[in-house]
Amino acid sequence: MKKVAVVGYGNTKFTKDELPIESLLLESTKQVFDTTKNLSQDLIDGVIVSTNDNSKYLGAILSELSGIKPKISHTVEHLCSSGSSAVISGFSYIASGLADTVLVTGADKIGNPGQILEWDKSRGEYDHPIYWASMFTKAHKRQFSTTDEELAIVSAKNHKQAMDNPNAYSHKPYTISEIMNSKNVTEDLRILDCSYSCSGSSSILLTSEENVKRFTDEPIWISGIGQKTNSASFTKNELTTLSSTVTAANNAYKMAKITPQEIDTAEIHDAFSVCELMAVEDLSLTEKNTGAMYVRNLFNTEDRKINPRGGLIGAGHPLGATGIAQIVEITQQLQNKAKNRQVSNAKRGLTHNMSAAATSSTVLVLES
Amino acid sequence: MNKFETELKAGNFVTSECSHCKKIVWPPSDYCDYCFKEVNWRKVSENGTIVELSRKENDVFCITEFENKIRVMGKLDAEIHMAKPGQTVKLTKCLFNDKNGFFFSLENKQ
Numbered sequence A: 001m002k003k004v005a006v007v008g009y010g011n012t013k014f015t016k017d018e019l020p021i022e023s024l025l026l027e028s029t030k031q032v033f034d035t036t037k038n039l040s041q042d043l044i045d046g047v048i049v050s051t052n053d054n055s056k057y058l059g060a061i062l063s064e065l066s067g068i069k070p071k072i073s074h075t076v077e078h079l080c081s082s083g084s085s086a087v088i089s090g091f092s093y094i095a096s097g098l099a100d101t102v103l104v105t106g107a108d109k110i111g112n113p114g115q116i117l118e119w120d121k122s123r124g125e126y127d128h129p130i131y132w133a134s135m136f137t138k139a140h141k142r143q144f145s146t147t148d149e150e151l152a153i154v155s156a157k158n159h160k161q162a163m164d165n166p167n168a169y170s171h172k173p174y175t176i177s178e179i180m181n182s183k184n185v186t187e188d189l190r191i192l193d194c195s196y197s198c199s200g201s202s203s204i205l206l207t208s209e210e211n212v213k214r215f216t217d218e219p220i221w222i223s224g225i226g227q228k229t230n231s232a233s234f235t236k237n238e239l240t241t242l243s244s245t246v247t248a249a250n251n252a253y254k255m256a257k258i259t260p261q262e263i264d265t266a267e268i269h270d271a272f273s274v275c276e277l278m279a280v281e282d283l284s285l286t287e288k289n290t291g292a293m294y295v296r297n298l299f300n301t302e303d304r305k306i307n308p309r310g311g312l313i314g315a316g317h318p319l320g321a322t323g324i325a326q327i328v329e330i331t332q333q334l335q336n337k338a339k340n341r342q343v344s345n346a347k348r349g350l351t352h353n354m355s356a357a358a359t360s361s362t363v364l365v366l367e368s
Numbered sequence B: 001m002n003k004f005e006t007e008l009k010a011g012n013f014v015t016s017e018c019s020h021c022k023k024i025v026w027p028p029s030d031y032c033d034y035c036f037k038e039v040n041w042r043k044v045s046e047n048g049t050i051v052e053l054s055r056k057e058n059d060v061f062c063i064t065e066f067e068n069k070i071r072v073m074g075k076l077d078a079e080i081h082m083a084k085p086g087q088t089v090k091l092t093k094c095l096f097n098d099k100n101g102f103f104f105s106l107e108n109k110q
């Protein structure tokens, strides 16, 4: 299996604007071309698009708009973690030798249809994500005595960190009490504990080891991949553990031959505050039942280790772009190019993404 | 509409069950997810157990489990402080118009 590295990237600002999906895809792709040295269209032989948009044939459309005639091109959809899944497709084409250099671009529009899984009849009329998030939150409170303040700290931290991310949807800091007193969406969920669906696009350029030097002196290697799908129906889930995340993380660590303690920074899927508390535990970044204390400590010491770009809560959540935006952030961190967001001495990073209430999860390990 | 939805529209909460290995096939499907044999359809027991619950405005909603396997979300006719996980509820109504609707009441009202 060939080694695969991230050698270029692009990001749009995440906004509430209604923009055509093709324009979004092209915008972050243009940035890859603007910022990657020696890149020309003929060097790209794979174009993978990730989106929940209903438009068809977007791999070919983005290729044509970018003047690329790739060998391989198609779209990947896997709800919230479409972007991570598209990166794994790109990785696999290169690792197997089917392609040399692959552009992976994800985008979604603010009102994209990926937020509700209509197939899941077990949710009845409670099909919006706020309902599964309320079940997770209530169960977490019940089992671990988690408080509203501990949940609010996640949001306060991620909003604060997003202030230094020029592409983030939110550039407003919130105090813990402002978050705790924000509108009740349900008894267990405040509006500021929720991420927002946004319009936005992110791209990365992947290539094999023998091509790396052409594009960059600072390749970031994808050294571990783990994925797990347990079901599509939310109600089959355990409520206090993201069990698909546990399996995906263990597989990613095993492939990268590292322990969780060797992770210096991580972008994790905080669709709702409770998800970050669960994820830091289920990724083994801290022990079970210490997630709230762990995150409080990060917040109090202004340690940006978790969700340095602001996570989904701070940066916004354009579903198809999110998994790729996470990788762009970790790439910048490991290249020591994250400016005000920089986590000092970051050598290894992780991205964690999940779909439909963690019925499936994806974990990637990256190394400089 | 599939069989599950047609029955739900008629007010019947049904599940698929394997004709061969007798496992409950949930969510409803045309074939057994274990042995891929044909399924039969039957009514689900009307007594379930609360798995977890929360509240949106005055609506209490919960995950209820039936027959140790079948879990659905629905509306609970109770004050939230009266109910907790593990408690038995009764399915009082189900419907289908575009979306499923499940309605529960507490079995032993005090």
Ligand SMILES: [Zn+2]
Pocket: B018, B019, B020, B021, B022, B023, B032, B033, B034, B035, B036, B037
């Ligand atoms: Zn069977």
